[in-house]
Amino acid sequence: MSQHHTSDDRERLIAYLYDECDDDERARLEDHLAACAECRDELDGLQAVRSRLVHWAPPEREPGFSVIPRADRAPWWVAWRVPMQAAAAVLVLAMGAAVAHLDVHYGAGGLEIQTGWPAAPVAAEAAAPAALAPQLAAFESRVEQQLETRTPASSVPPADQTALLDRVRTLVSQSEQRQRREFALRLVQAMQDMEYQRRADLVRIDQNLGQIEGTTGAAVAQQRELWNYLVQVAQQRPQ
Amino acid sequence: MPQDESVALRATWTDEELVAHSMRGDAESFNQLIVRWERPIYALAYRVIGREEDARDVCQETFLRAFRALGGFRGQAKFSSWLYRIALNLCRDWIRRERRAPVVQAPEGVDLVDLAGAQEPAEPLEDLVARHDMSRRVARAMAALPDEQRTAIILKEYHGLTFQEIASLLGCPLSTVKTRLYQGLSVLRRELGRDGRGAAARGPHTSTPS
Numbered sequence: 224m225s226q227h228h229t230s231d232d233r234e235r236l237i238a239y240l241y242d243e244c245d246d247d248e249r250a251r252l253e254d255h256l257a258a259c260a261e262c263r264d265e266l267d268g269l270q271a272v273r274s275r276l277v278h279w280a281p282p283e284r285e286p287g288f289s290v291i292p293r294a295d296r297a298p299w300w301v302a303w304r305v306p307m308q309a310a311a312a313v314l315v316l317a318m319g320a321a322v323a324h325l326d327v328h329y330g331a332g333g334l335e336i337q338t339g340w341p342a343a344p345v346a347a348e349a350a351a352p353a354a355l356a357p358q359l360a361a362f363e364s365r366v367e368q369q370l371e372t373r374t375p376a377s378s379v380p381p382a383d384q385t386a387l388l389d390r391v392r393t394l395v396s397q398s399e400q401r402q403r404r405e406f407a408l409r410l411v412q413a414m415q416d417m418e419y420q421r422r423a424d425l426v427r428i429d430q431n432l433g434q435i436e437g438t439t440g441a442a443v444a445q446q447r448e449l450w451n452y453l454v455q456v457a458q459q460r461p462q
Numbered sequence: 463m464p465q466d467e468s469v470a471l472r473a474t475w476t477d478e479e480l481v482a483h484s485m486r487g488d489a490e491s492f493n494q495l496i497v498r499w500e501r502p503i504y505a506l507a508y509r510v511i512g513r514e515e516d517a518r519d520v521c522q523e524t525f526l527r528a529f530r531a532l533g534g535f536r537g538q539a540k541f542s543s544w545l546y547r548i549a550l551n552l553c554r555d556w557i558r559r560e561r562r563a564p565v566v567q568a569p570e571g572v573d574l575v576d577l578a579g580a581q582e583p584a585e586p587l588e589d590l591v592a593r594h595d596m597s598r599r600v601a602r603a604m605a606a607l608p609d610e611q612r613t614a615i616i617l618k619e620y621h622g623l624t625f626q627e628i629a630s631l632l633g634c635p636l637s638t639v640k641t642r643l644y645q646g647l648s649v650l651r652r653e654l655g656r657d658g659r660g661a662a663a664r665g666p667h668t669s670t671p672s
Contacts, residue, residue, distance in 0.1 A: 234640040241618065241643075243625055272651040276619050278593055279600035281508040281517070288522055289493045415591050 228262070236262065240269050469494070477541040485532055492532075496525055499542060502621060503549050509616045510553040512605055520556060524549040539630075546621070547631055550613065557609065603653040611646030614639055 238244040239252045256263050472480065472494040480498075483491035503524050508517035527548050528535075535544060604612055613632065617623045629636045 237640040278596040281505040
């Protein structure tokens with residue numbers, strides 16, 4: 224929009240573009256548009272750019288969290304639904320721990336690690352490497368913390384466990400779906416790259432061919448010139 | 463009340479009704495608000511800051527803050543406007559913290575991911591790629607805009623807010639909103655017109671002079 228249009232005019236045009244003007248303003252602007260090619264062009268351009276903006280979509284995603292009411296804590300708290308991989312990892316860890324029946328204690332008797340089912344506890348020496356003990360204790364408390372916050376399943380009835388399992392199953396299937404989509408995207412990107420490369424190669428081949436043609440043409444012209452000269456010379460001889 | 467039924471019932475409530483129930487301690491009502499607004503808030507954050515993971519964090523943080531501050535929500539604004547305000551503040555913090563312009567990052571052509579994963583493979587690959595390209599070009603052109611113009615365009619184009627709502631969210635006069643939109647769209651028009659001359663860029667209504 225050029226100099227003779229004011230910022231008010233631009234605002235009116237924007238209001239018209241987004242259909243946020245009253246009937247009077249609309250009628251006035253339409254009158255103006257009928258008379259002003261510049262504004263018509265401007266409006267067309269802005270509408271065109273809007274039609275392109277719709278192509279920009281954010282990545283699809285699933286809801287990642289929800290509020291979980293807890294009876295034992297006042298009044299309720301927000302729990303982020305753990306990302307799927309983490310959930311799966313926790314599940315695997317929990318299953319692993321269940322299978323091995325791993326039990327880690329750090330008590331007065333030193334570090335106790337118990338594995339297998341009813342077997343006798345393997346009491347580590349009290350003189351276990353001193354540096355390891357605090358780390359293990361930290362790990363233990365972290366695991367406990369995680370189990371407490373991430374898997375409220377231990378304190379909930381089996382119905383909720385089924386729901387949890389369902390949710391994990393859904394998450395896994397969503398992950399698979401996402402991976403399939405991701406693969407499709409990568410494939411298309413690879414194909415796109417190949418296409419670009421192909422086009423670039425074609426252009427290069429074209430240019431090279433043009434050069435070769437040019438050189439060949441020049442050589443032919445030279446030969447023709449030479450031939451003409453020879454013919455001329457040959458014709459001159461008898462005279 | 464059976465769970466499914468109560469969820470279905472809550473889905474029919476207005477935001478305001480859900481807020482009122484949430485304030486009385488009904489977690490499911492707040493979950494319904496999350497279900498309803500999570501996607502728009504995530505989309506807003508993604509478009510403003512341009513990073514999928516960070517946008518996700520901003521989205522979660524938005525709801526967490528909203529949840530914590532629910533007691534202070536007096537209904538003076540729409541719940542969605544309130545959420546948008548929280549999200550925009552968080553985005554602004556993010557940009558300030560990262561001290562950089564928004565980035566354009568994979569997965570840029572998300573529509574392509576969906577299309578590629580969609581049931582009907584009706585759309586030719588060329589069109590898919592063209593759409594993917596356009597999405598990337600728009601993202602890049604938007605990222606190059608000044609923050610205030612980009613935010614105004616995002617709120618208007620992708621969230622359908624009114625000029626007045628945008629003005630009150632951004633704390634600026636109505637006329638400033640329109641000016642930002644005009645300036646931003648003009649820049650985008652130049653940018654997208656310049657590198658979008660391929661057939662891919664032409665929508666049915668676009669008539670870029672070649």
